[in-house]
Amino acid sequence: MFSASNSNEDIGVKTQYLQTDFLVIGGGTAGTMAGIKAKQANPNADVLILEKANIRRSGAIAMGMDGVNTAVIPGNSTPEQYVREITIANDGILDQKAVYQTGRWGFEVIQELESWGVKFQKDHEGNYDLKQVHRVGKYVLPMPEGKDLKKILTRQVKRHKVRVTNRVMATRVMVKEGRVIGAVGFDVRAGDFVVIQAKAVVLCTGACGRLGLPASGYLYGTYENPTNAGDGYSMAYHAGAELSNIECFQINPLIKDYNGPACAYVASPFGAYTANAEGNRFISCDYWSGQMMLETWKELNSGKGPVHLKMYHLDDDTISEIERVLWSNERPSRGRFHEGRGENYRTHGVEMNISEIGLCSGHSASGVWVNDKAETTVSGLYAAGDMAGVPHNYMIGAFVSGRLSGINAMDYVQGLEHVEPDQEFLDTEKARIYAPLDRPDGVPHTQVEYKLRRYVNDYLQPPKSPTKMDIGLAAFERYHESLDMMGARDPHELMRCMEVHFIRDCAEMAARASLYRKESRWGLYHYRLDYPEKNDEEWFCHANLKKNEAGEMEMFKRPVAPYIVDVNLQEEVYDVAAR
Amino acid sequence: MALATQRVDVPVIVDESKCLEKCTACIEVCPLDVLVKNPETGKAYMKYDECWFCLPCEKECPTNAITVQIPFLLR
Numbered sequence: 197m198f199s200a201s202n203s204n205e206d207i208g209v210k211t212q213y214l215q216t217d218f219l220v221i222g223g224g225t226a227g228t229m230a231g232i233k234a235k236q237a238n239p240n241a242d243v244l245i246l247e248k249a250n251i252r253r254s255g256a257i258a259m260g261m262d263g264v265n266t267a268v269i270p271g272n273s274t275p276e277q278y279v280r281e282i283t284i285a286n287d288g289i290l291d292q293k294a295v296y297q298t299g300r301w302g303f304e305v306i307q308e309l310e311s312w313g314v315k316f317q318k319d320h321e322g323n324y325d326l327k328q329v330h331r332v333g334k335y336v337l338p339m340p341e342g343k344d345l346k347k348i349l350t351r352q353v354k355r356h357k358v359r360v361t362n363r364v365m366a367t368r369v370m371v372k373e374g375r376v377i378g379a380v381g382f383d384v385r386a387g388d389f390v391v392i393q394a395k396a397v398v399l400c401t402g403a404c405g406r407l408g409l410p411a412s413g414y415l416y417g418t419y420e421n422p423t424n425a426g427d428g429y430s431m432a433y434h435a436g437a438e439l440s441n442i443e444c445f446q447i448n449p450l451i452k453d454y455n456g457p458a459c460a461y462v463a464s465p466f467g468a469y470t471a472n473a474e475g476n477r478f479i480s481c482d483y484w485s486g487q488m489m490l491e492t493w494k495e496l497n498s499g500k501g502p503v504h505l506k507m508y509h510l511d512d513d514t515i516s517e518i519e520r521v522l523w524s525n526e527r528p529s530r531g532r533f534h535e536g537r538g539e540n541y542r543t544h545g546v547e548m549n550i551s552e553i554g555l556c557s558g559h560s561a562s563g564v565w566v567n568d569k570a571e572t573t574v575s576g577l578y579a580a581g582d583m584a585g586v587p588h589n590y591m592i593g594a595f596v597s598g599r600l601s602g603i604n605a606m607d608y609v610q611g612l613e614h615v616e617p618d619q620e621f622l623d624t625e626k627a628r629i630y631a632p633l634d635r636p637d638g639v640p641h642t643q644v645e646y647k648l649r650r651y652v653n654d655y656l657q658p659p660k661s662p663t664k665m666d667i668g669l670a671a672f673e674r675y676h677e678s679l680d681m682m683g684a685r686d687p688h689e690l691m692r693c694m695e696v697h698f699i700r701d702c703a704e705m706a707a708r709a710s711l712y713r714k715e716s717r718w719g720l721y722h723y724r725l726d727y728p729e730k731n732d733e734e735w736f737c738h739a740n741l742k743k744n745e746a747g748e749m750e751m752f753k754r755p756v757a758p759y760i761v762d763v764n765l766q767e768e769v770y771d772v773a774a775r
Numbered sequence: 776m777a778l779a780t781q782r783v784d785v786p787v788i789v790d791e792s793k794c795l796e797k798c799t800a801c802i803e804v805c806p807l808d809v810l811v812k813n814p815e816t817g818k819a820y821m822k823y824d825e826c827w828f829c830l831p832c833e834k835e836c837p838t839n840a841i842t843v844q845i846p847f848l849l850r
Binding site (some may be wrong): 253254258259384412413416422423453533536638681691 | 806807808843845848
């Protein structure tokens with residue numbers, strides 16, 4: 197079927213046509229919740245989750261999660277306090293109404309998850325055992341038995357009769373007559389071209405976790421699940437939706453080489469902390485922010501590096517408890533990584549490094565523009581989870597935005613009819629997808645991806661230099677030529693090839709957005725050497741981008757909506773340097 | 776285009792003496808879809824070196840036939 201000599205017209209690619217009321221692209225945290233909530237809102241509606249892996253173990257929480265980081269629990273904190281914390285941590289650039297939703301609905305999410313069998317940590321009196329990791333306030337709620345979170349969600353998806361199609365990767369959203377009409381993609385095993393008509397679509401494909409190249413050189417040794425290649429960022433862009441603050445990169449302090457969390461969110465409530473080579477604190481708060489990353493970068497370059505997560509001062513029982521959590525959840529192979537090097541938390545600090553860049557609003561603020569209803573700027577197109585531009589949203593935010601998209605989409609589709617896809621669009625997209633199969637001896641996707649991501653490191657890794665970013669941008673624009681040389685031998689390789697297309701789009705967005713915002717903000721995330729200071733007069737705004745009528749990437753300012761929670765940013769500066 | 780085949784040390788190791796021919800548990804759960812069956816032996820193996828060392832394949836294997844190593848470049 198995929199023989200080398202055939203051109204893509206006669207390789208016999210079958211086309212599958214599907215129809216649904218609400219199409220969920222990506223069956224991770226946000227996607228499973230979007231599907232469930234849509235069916236709860238309207239059990240008669242047809243809801244389809246499209247997943248390129250298998251929803252049982254897909255997305256950022258494939259192997260579970262050890263806690264939730266943005267839990268607003270009545271009696272502990274209020275949505276207003278949470279909005280204030282995130283406003284300060286994100287240097288004032290946010291839509292407070294969208295962030296408020298995370299605080300407003302997070303507790304209901306936690307209660308519903310509990311009713312499904314997810315266990316959250318409680319104290320001796322049965323109260324939620326919240327921990328302080330943020331600068332102010334307790335929002336981290338451990339779930340030490342969270343390893344099967346995805347299995348539990350999968351069970352609920354089935355119970356709610358949400359349809360699931362696994363192993364199909366979407367490549368483009370279809371827009372016609374000013375609204376979303378579905379999506380196209382292909383089966384990554386059988387190779388079929390898949391056309392799905394839908395009245396509403398939510399993109400929830402996670403971060404762009406394969407943007408920069410890990411220092412190890414291993415393409416898939418990323419912090420994020422490497423399936424999350426920026427699919428949704430690219431699809432939203434080509435659908436004409438706005439993206440926001442892409443220059444606010446995701447950069448994380450991670451275990452060197454392993455590239456996963458060390459993880460201070462789990463260990464710091466037990467007394468662990470991030471230390472320099474002398475064993476001293478250099479940050480006052482382990483919560484991940486651009487400011488914290490800038491302090492880490494300074495320390496690494498000060499002669500006092502490397503930095504490490506310090507636990508060796510803790511007692512044996514405490515360390516055993518930390519090990520139990522860290523080695524069963526989220527990234528359970530951490531244990532064997534340390535063991536392989538003959539290292540132990542009792543005797544060694546966990547050496548840490550600054551990660552390569554990515555895009556992720558779950559951790560920073562780079563995402564597809566959404567309002568407080570999870571709507572993008574394209575009618576009928578929603579975005580949720582890590583890729584939706586709600587700053588510092590983490591897993592609770594993904595559940596909440598998935599929920600919002602599901603409920604609101606059910607309202608939106610009322611009375612809508614399906615629209616026939618444009619045949620010319622389908623032909624063009626089919627030709628684009630299958631082109632690498634015409635070149636089975638073309639350059640392997642691994643090499644094409646490696647070079648692209650090395651360029652990302654070379655030219656976009658902060659601190660950002662304008663000339664370097666100009667060179668990078670030119671390289672990314674020229675890289676279409678390299679994409680056209682890529683060859684694939686089967687549908688699996690084709691999946692990786694099309695992911696390289698997504699990554700290239702994200703690289704161009706990252707370069708253009710970083711060049712556009714002529715100031716420094718968010719600590720290391722957007723630290724420009726030529727404009728090292730924050731400039732509120734000119735840049736207290738969102739930097740948004742979209743594909744304009746001419747098909748060009750256009751940058752523009754979008755004002756920050758009036759705050760609903762008062763914050764005095766002149767007085768409340770986010771400073772986490774240890775004094 | 777001229778291509779060369781290179782040897783690569785892959786992270787996922789399958790003990791063929793334990794791997795069940797009719798079972799596809801590991802193949803179904805892999806997020807990166809890197810595991811397939813050898814059509815001649817019916818045993819699973821890692822066909823594509825694209826591993827997140829995330830462990831669902833190892834955890835879901837009913838016979839403990841799978842061992843996931845940290846990829847050599849990171850180890």
